[in-house]
Amino acid sequence: MRILVTGGAGFIGSEYVRMLLGVPGGSCEGVPALEPARVTVLDALTYSGNRANLAPVADDPRLRFVHGDIRHADVVDEVVAGHDVIVHFAAESHVDRSIAGAAPFVSTNVLGTQTLLDAALRHHVGRFVHVSTDEVYGSIDAGSWTEDWPLTPNSPYSASKAGSDLLALAYHRTHGMDVVVTRCSNNYGPYQFPEKVIPLFVTNLLDGGTVPLYGDGGNVRDWLHVHDHCRGVALVQQKGRAGEVYHIGGGTELSNKELTARLLDACGAGWEQVVPVADRKGHDRRYSLDITKISQELGYAPSITLDDGLADTVRWYRDNRSWWQPLKAESAR
Numbered sequence: 001m002r003i004l005v006t007g008g009a010g011f012i013g014s015e016y017v018r019m020l021l022g023v024p025g026g027s028c029e030g031v032p033a034l035e036p037a038r039v040t041v042l043d044a045l046t047y048s049g050n051r052a053n054l055a056p057v058a059d060d061p062r063l064r065f066v067h068g069d070i071r072h073a074d075v076v077d078e079v080v081a082g083h084d085v086i087v088h089f090a091a092e093s094h095v096d097r098s099i100a101g102a103a104p105f106v107s108t109n110v111l112g113t114q115t116l117l118d119a120a121l122r123h124h125v126g127r128f129v130h131v132s133t134d135e136v137y138g139s140i141d142a143g144s145w146t147e148d149w150p151l152t153p154n155s156p157y158s159a160s161k162a163g164s165d166l167l168a169l170a171y172h173r174t175h176g177m178d179v180v181v182t183r184c185s186n187n188y189g190p191y192q193f194p195e196k197v198i199p200l201f202v203t204n205l206l207d208g209g210t211v212p213l214y215g216d217g218g219n220v221r222d223w224l225h226v227h228d229h230c231r232g233v234a235l236v237q238q239k240g241r242a243g244e245v246y247h248i249g250g251g252t253e254l255s256n257k258e259l260t261a262r263l264l265d266a267c268g269a270g271w272e273q274v275v276p277v278a279d280r281k282g283h284d285r286r287y288s289l290d291i292t293k294i295s296q297e298l299g300y301a302p303s304i305t306l307d308d309g310l311a312d313t314v315r316w317y318r319d320n321r322s323w324w325q326p327l328k329a330e331s332a333r
């Protein structure tokens, strides 16, 4: 099987590539063998893309890296040809950046996805897995979203992801393309760019610095280890039904204040290192996914508890300063 992974040098995409290539024969822990004969990564290496994320598999002869932009139709056309499956992670992914400027979000997330979908259609790619987000639903005070819930996104990021999510489904309905969509909750784990809350807080605390807590700290998120997320995507890639949406969740909801308490504890820091800051504009209060569908149809269950996952993640950032220190220094310029 020839798999094209867009955004494969980013946080989640690189975990997917490492997972595909990490076990001899290409089988993934917990899912039947995907047997990739070839894995192509297409990545523009924006600020969050990093070749170092693929270092553990860089010498694998099955891996080919293409430095290119999903918005460039000629590049995309050439790369897509000859692949059986596309797993589409590439995106502008940070809500705060979308508030500061929405243009790259619309162009990469919406137009870039359309460019890929057109190429996949032209080249008769067997399956298109579109990686979306729970943020497309907006915010929910109580209960959990099911896959048929209406999309009411609130940030430019989530609106652009909703646009790409609906486009992917439209290519299934209009053209009969084999498209499956995943919508997941907040990921955490190694190799996450240190602007998102967990790596930002951990790296600041490891340096003895302070961490900014938005508003009253009461915003609730479900936390999903990146490896569990990728196991879920692999199940959907392999066994999901065409035209369907599948939720992938982690099963542990925490308020930002509760998350902060755990991170302080894990880093041996105290509340005097927490600085309250004005709330994010339009900050969604709570996200919550119902994962009954993927559990019952595809046998998915999260396998990494938040306690274990956070402890491992903090250890990884403690042991890999050479990975994140240059990224923070560059961002600070």
Ligand SMILES: NC(=O)c1ccc[n+]([C@@H]2O[C@H](COP(=O)([O-])OP(=O)(O)OC[C@H]3O[C@@H](n4cnc5c(N)ncnc54)[C@H](O)[C@@H]3O)[C@@H](O)[C@H]2O)c1
Pocket (backbone or CB within 6 Å): 006, 007, 008, 009, 010, 011, 012, 013, 042, 043, 044, 045, 046, 047, 048, 049, 050, 068, 069, 070, 071, 088, 089, 090, 091, 092, 093, 094, 108, 112, 131, 132, 133, 134, 161, 184, 185, 186, 187, 188, 193
């Ligand atoms: N991180 C999360 O918690 C989370 C939650 C839900 C959904 N998602 C979705 O998962 C996917 C991956 O997220 P992530 O956290 O790994 O993001 P990331 O920012 O770490 O990685 C994105 C990758 O896409 C690449 N990219 C960006 N624009 C590109 C373009 N125009 N052409 C080619 N490559 C481009 C970047 O270089 C980078 O390698 C995204 O689609 C995101 O919306 C993420």
